[in-house]
Amino acid sequence: MGDKHQVPEVKSPATIESGAAYSWPEAPILIGSRVKRVDGPDKVQGKAKYSYDVNRPGMLYGRILRSPYAHARIVSIDFSAAKRAPGVRATLAILEPGQRAMYQGDEVAALAATTEELAADALRLVRVKYEVLPHLATIAQAMDPIAPPIFEGGNVRRGNAEEEGDLEAGFAAAAHTVEQSYSTQVETHQSLETHGCVCEWEDGKLTAWASTQAVHGTREGFAKALEIPQSNVRVITQYMGGGFGSKFGPDVQGITCAKLAKQADAAVKLMLDRKEEQLAVGNRPSAFANIKAGVTADGALTAFDAETWGTGGAGRGAGFPLPYIYQFPNRRRVHADVYTNAGPQRAMRAPGHPQGCFITELLMDELADQIQMDPVEFRLKNLPPKAPNAMWADYFPKAAQRFGWSKRHPTGDSTPGPIKTGFGCAANRWGGGGRGSQARCEIHPDGGVVMRCGTQDIGTGIRTIVQMITAETLGIPFEAVIPEIGDSVYPFSGGSGGSTTSPSVSPAIRITAEKARAEFADRLASALGVDATNVVVRDGRVLIGEDTSKTMSWKEACRRLGTELVSVDGKWERGLSSSGSSGVQLAEVEVDIETGVTKVKRITIVQDCGLVLDPLTAESQVYGGVIMGVGFALYENRIMDRNTGQMVNPNMEWYLLPGMSDVPEIDITVVSQPERGVIGLGEPPTIATAAAIGNAVANATGVRVRSLPITPDKVLESLDQLF
């Protein structure tokens, strides 16, 4: 995973295969019910220990010295003064003389000291001589034909044209065309918990309490970088405050922390601060598009011609799907990745999709306006024919009904007064699905049941899901199960990315619990001298005999197992999960045309994710996704200064996030599709929000802001052009 973390595409699978060895229960008690997350109380009471909260005896604090320049060559690094500073126990060069720092915040050196304050003081004594080099902090600078060649292989990398059909014929068939430019900004992840870990060595073995989306992947990353066996690394993540795609491996700060700990022979905590988060650990790349598109008078899309580009910062691409969802029979697209001296991008919640969705959906509304067709009707007319499990044709009308879409006025609210109201819509798709998780279930003679899986809860509630499925499958009360996750000594599970956690973990849990149930029945049956098929566990009671006349408590039955506990391993198999989800969102906004301020009033979302395991945790994913989408639509923006190459808002004061009062009313329908198995929901609900809001702003004001975020200045500037 890590930097190579790939985005699964919708593969349009059929429903899950029949004839699979295992299935979901037909009349479940827990699965599909609103089970509150088991770790909720610990989290709100501050009892849950995040990596940040882990403290070890004799622990030191690590800090990283970062390049203040957007582009500079290291001439020398002198630790002599820093080493003499009070409390300093280890120092480390991350870059060597001759190497270049490629962006402000790029890691240069590090040290560990006995307190955070002493570490910060000592960091100022590290003398680094830089040869400052020319930088390309903005896209405009990097695309300038006379820009200095900074990135090996070119600052701008144009791909080949993707082409289909006959563009000329497509435009000839169009009654109307739209020719416009659209863009989305660089957005940073803003995880509630910053990146970092606590590292401790003992007898050549490393334990890392890491804020990660992948305990096993991070173990592998540590082992490779430190050149030690994977079996000598243990990664623990009991609780973590979000990653959104930016936390799949140990990262530079993790490796640095482990090296400092080894050097000092003491545990080291190295957690980043907010500024470091903004500069160095990932972002959603920007997206730009110049598009010409055509439509017939009765609303059929005919042609799409796009030139697109974006920046993923220093040395990373900026791909995104385009056109998104809607198919143009004749199309061409040429894309260029633009490299800049800015923090490199990483996967961020549905990588590429929010950008592709915003650009395409705004264009769709402009085309609909040309022919004065209702935007929902226009979309229904142009849905792709080859997407068997994509349910937009059902969801648009369903969402429209719930939302009251029929009250939409034509673009431009004609009511008097400065507050203008508008509606907008957009659709999303996502792959999801997952595979390859393993689990172990233990039933102890004292009645205790433990289900272990080396997955991790990145905030989505998988601990609760593990507990639910185990209890349901064994026929015992929810409280009787202890879910153990978040530790690389547990059976393998992949990284929590691509909305794959539930579809990879829950089948493994179901199958392992089934096996444990069968083994338990065998063992009890032979102890009691009955047939195993005559042992049934229901509601925490064990029913024995053909007529199930004899019953005993779960505890009593477990005692009959003797001293040898039931311990079985199981793993993911086909048949309980699939991939491919779809959804739509409708937005209502109010725009004040005197101040330019947009307020999102309501979002209605209809979204599927296959079998809904727990509607409560599913809805919680949707809330989070929509709120993140509001931030993308109206507020968030990494702003780079072209002269200094610095980010001008690397903090939470000027990098704006939605606050409580910015959160709209969110009407959620998570469509249940039990026949498809588990699919995953982390990413889909954030995709269409900004696009729906963007279209609603245009519907309200009669002018279109084609660039995110939709800030008051852009709204006022667009309105100015009306007069």
Ligand code: MOS
């Ligand atoms: Mo993600 S962006 O697959 O955590």
